[in-house]
Amino acid sequence: MTKDLGITVKKSVDFSDWYTQCVLKSGIADYSPGKGFIILRPYGYAIWENIKEILDDQFKKTGHKNGFLPVLIPESLLTVEKNHFEGFMPEVYWVTKSGNNDLGEKLAVRPTSETLAYSMFSKWISSYRDLPLKLNFWNSALRAEIKSTKPLIRNSEFLWQEGHTAHSNEKEASDEVRMILDLYKMLIEQYLAIPTVSGLKTDKEKFVGAKYTTCLESLMPDGKALQMATSHNLDQNFSKPFEIKFLDKDTAEHFVWQTSWGISWRVIGALIMVHGDDKGIILPPKISPTQVIIVPIYKDESKEIVKQKAYELENKLKDSNIRAYTDDRDEYTSGWKFNEWEMKGVPLRVNIGIRDIREEKVELIRRDTRERFYVKEKDLVNETLSILENIQSNMYNLAKNYLVTNTRNATHLDELLSLLxxxxxxxxxxxxxxxxxxxxxKEKTTADIRIIPFNTRKxxxxxxxxxxxxxxxxxxxxxx
Ligand SMILES: [Zn+2]
Structure with missing residues (x-):
């Protein structure tokens, strides 16, 4: 690999440039010709698919169903809940024409789907028998980013899921809000190996139209906070203007209690920031599309025998549900492959050469610690399973240590400012x-209240x- 194909700047020297290089050079995403938009490439999409699969499974297990909503929302719907509309107004893209004809009513390109979904809820819900209604949508949302953009962190269109539920009582809705936040926490901490703080947003920072917003916040290595996911209690703030009513068992009519919640591809950005090093990104095994990369090292005369052994090892690992892949490309040198897979952050590499085959051993190289060691070929599967587990927990612990170390106390404004x-x-x-x-x-320090932690001291x-x-x-x- 020539020098500029790899990451050319140190994480500690220019974090922003390092991050962008990681995203682009590892094949995760690229800039779109349209300013503010990015293109998710297959490597990035494979990570998103893993995230989607984990969450989708949990959503279904907890009684949610997937649906599809159109991307265009009539202006009249968006304005029904006044605060909500005013909050999103500065970021909304509008469609004003179809072909050469002016549209009678402007159409908003979905910044979020509350209004559209709830106009339908009022049609679908009439009795307590229709509740709870628990829907989820995997789609994209568009919010014009005027400020500086950063791939995956801040773009004018992003992939996400948005959940929308309606309940017959207040408690069920507030339980739903917390249950979903806990699912997000499970994904982010157990799979992405990123520790989070869970809590509430202040009224100033909450979702426009919500009674309250719960959220997960994490800390990036440059000391900045990143909002990872949100789950909102909408109370009856939307059901009243949208007239989503149901007849209860007592034949009295009530407005439903609602929630909405979402997580976006931004967490992939966090994954890169939190775990990467000067060589590139490092993916936690549980989320990595490829967990073990096998590189056969051969000369012409040993090529077939070494490749065959590599495929044999790959199949053995796959039989134990390990996502293994053999890089058998002849047109690249082993050294080139080492660098490439290191940059792409595959957690474990297996090197296998002709001498290893004779000695019935393989060489393993951990991406996180870059340690290298030999194991007996017959122990490969068991060793791999335990090393992957170890890498996963090691990555979480390092990040957790950073979060704990970088959470400090201040009692005066000057102290707060100097810490920031x-x-x-x-x-x-x-x-x-x-x-x-x-x-x-905010005025004195440019800092916001990121979160009111649930386990706050009074x-x-x-x-x-x-x-x-x-x-x-x-x-x-x-x-x-
Ligand atoms: Zn005060």
Whole structure:
């Protein structure tokens, strides 16, 4: 591999350039000719498919069904819930023509589907027998990004899923909100090996139209926070304007209680940021499309025998449900292949050559620690299973350690500002709950309240902004 095919900048020197190089050079995504848009390439899409499969399975197990919604939403629908409309207005793309004809009513290109889905809910729901209604949609959403864009983190169109549910009582809806947040947490922590903080958004930061928003926040290696997923309790804020009513068993008519929730391909961006190193990305085994890459090392005279052995090992690993693949391309050298798979972040590499075959051993190279060692060929499957497990937990533990180390406390505004400027990360502060104080901190430090953690301490000290009695602990941070 020539020099500029690999990553040419250190993660610690220019994080932003390093990240972009990782996304582009590993074959995850590329820029689209349309400004602000990206194209997910097969390697990136394979990761998305794995994420989709894990979540889709869980959604179905918990009683949700998939559907499809059109991408265009009539303007009149989008304006039904006023706050919701005003919140999304600056980011909406509009379709005003069909062919040469002006449309009578403008059509919004889906920024999110609450309004469209709920106009249908009012048609589909009339009795308690129709509830709960639990739907999910795998689609894309479009929100014009005016600010700087970053592949997978901030783009004008992104892949995601959006769930929409309706319930006959308030408790069922609030339970749904938490259950979904826990599913997201399971995916992000157990599969993507990224630790999260779970909690609530403030009223200022919540989803427009929601009663409250629960979320998962993570910390990136440059000290910035990244919102990973959100799950909203919509209460009756949409069911009233959309008139989604049902007759209960007591024959009284009620408005339904609703939730909506989503997670996007942004988590792939987080995956790259959190785990990668100067050589490229590092994928946790549980989410990696290829878990073990086998590189046969041969000269012309040993080619057939070494390749045959590589295929044999590949099949053995596959028989144990390990996603293995043999890179048998003759047109590239072994060294070139090593670099390429290292950059693409495959968790474990197997090198096999003619001498190894004679000695009935193979060489293993871990991507995370870059350790190399030999194992007996007959032990390959068992060793691989235990190493992959070890890599998975090692990656999570490293990231967890970073999150814990970079969550600090501050009791004064100056202290908060100096922490944000020097180390970044989350800064836990006491807050009185007033919007003015939240705004003041934003003005002085450019940091937001990222999250009110569920396991927050109460009354830890006086409010970071006004000095009056603090009522809750919040995490401030600068964010993507
Ligand atoms: Zn205050």
């Amino acid at each position: 400027d020097s180390t970044g990360g989350f800064v836990a502060c006491s807050w009185c709950g007033k919007r003015e104080c939240e705004d003041l901190v 009354n830890i000290s006086s409010c970071i902004a006004c000095g009056k009695e603090g009522t809750t602990e919040v995490y401030f941070g600068r964010a993507y």
